[in-house]
Amino acid sequence: MSNLKLIIKREFIARVRNRTFVVMTFLSPLIMVGMISLIAWLATLNNDEIRKVAFYDETGLFSTDFKDSGDVDYIDYSHLTLNDAKDSVVIKKLDGLLYVPKKNSNSELAKSIQFYADEAPSISILNRIEKIIASKLTNQNFKEKGLDLDAIENSKAKVNILIENFSGEKTSKMSSYVKMIFGGLAGYFLMMFIIIYGNMVMRSVIEEKSNRIIEIIISSVKPLQLMMGKILGTSFAGILQFFIWVILGGVLLAVVSSVFGIDPQPAGIDQSMAMQGDSQQEIQLILQDIMKLPLGTLVLSFFIYFIGGYFLYSSIYAAIGAAVDSETDSQQFMLPIILPLMLGIYVGFFSVIENPHGTVSTVFSMIPLTSPIVMLMRIPFGVPWWEVLISMLLLIGSIIFITWMAGKIYRVGILMYGKKPSYKELFKWMKY
Structure with a gap:
């Protein structure tokens, strides 16, 4: 256990002290806020023409x-x-x-x-x-x-359907959009975190392997401990960077909006939606819909799926890093990682939004490789607790199984040099 703590500390400090990490931590919010402000400013110029x-x-x-x-x-x-x-x-x-x-x-x-x-x-x-x-x-x-x-004009009927549940609570027509935004942002942030910091884990393994430092480290630390230490250390550094991005980005966006008078939401994206939300009553209903969202469940689930999804994919990234000698050689193994993540996003935006309780949405929210994204998009629409529990248990079970398999590949591949492994060889390594 002491060795694991040392590895986690080493990986965390190595990431945080890295010049690229420091620069991108503070430069990325500036770039993002600058892009949003530029798009909003260009949109205003286009509207004035x-x-x-x-x-x-x-x-x-x-x-x-x-x-x-x-x-x-x-x-x-x-x-x-x-x-x-x-x-x-x-x-x-x-x-x-x-x-x-x-x-x-x-x-x-x-x-x-x-x-x-x-x-x-x-x-x-x-x-x-x-x-x-x-x-x-x-x-x-x-x-x-x-x-x-x-007579025809006077005979035209204007219909405004009021939405209300069976317990008497009124809701907004924009309710689905509110749920879509909350779920979509949660799923998208999770996917980006997995891709960015999973690649960090893989590059770290490849770097130590190519420098032959791994041969010295492995003499005093078990391969599984080394792999878990890299995953945890990188995750802590990533979480720190993520919180800095959120805080710094929010502050910068508020400052830019107030100083330059730029609305960060480009006008004209969906005029019909804007017109629907103009009335005070509609705005109040939208706020009520936000307050009625299962925010506690969403935050807790985001944390669990955030950690679970990251561990699941980072184990695969670490195994791939141990199996190859360079980042170029790893490209042949990227499809099995990227495909489930992209599938989860597409299912979320095209199936969950349309029918959050349909067969497709339910099935993909149970499959561990896609559940962290799809289930997060489903939760704002209201999901029975037992479905969430089953999905989490399947995810935890898959983490244990895939981490065990990745550890076997890591143990063998970390000392293999000079040859590009095939899927058949990776399967053999799991049996050792």
């Missing part, structure tokens, strides 16, 4: 419908010929020309409208123009059929 669109209307139906908005100015070129209108748009470098030809019927007109532009037009502008034209033609069709437009 006013597009100029000309239109040539042979029908005369839309002369008063295309009105200037905050980001688009419309110019009427209907008094010119079509060719002159095109030339003027090119000379003045406008964003495009909308051509509305004269047709015998509205159905023909709807299929004949064209937009001339040298560059691909903005999708939002095209959608807006299509909506204006469609609304006008629809009203024209109503008039031709002798329908009263005022």
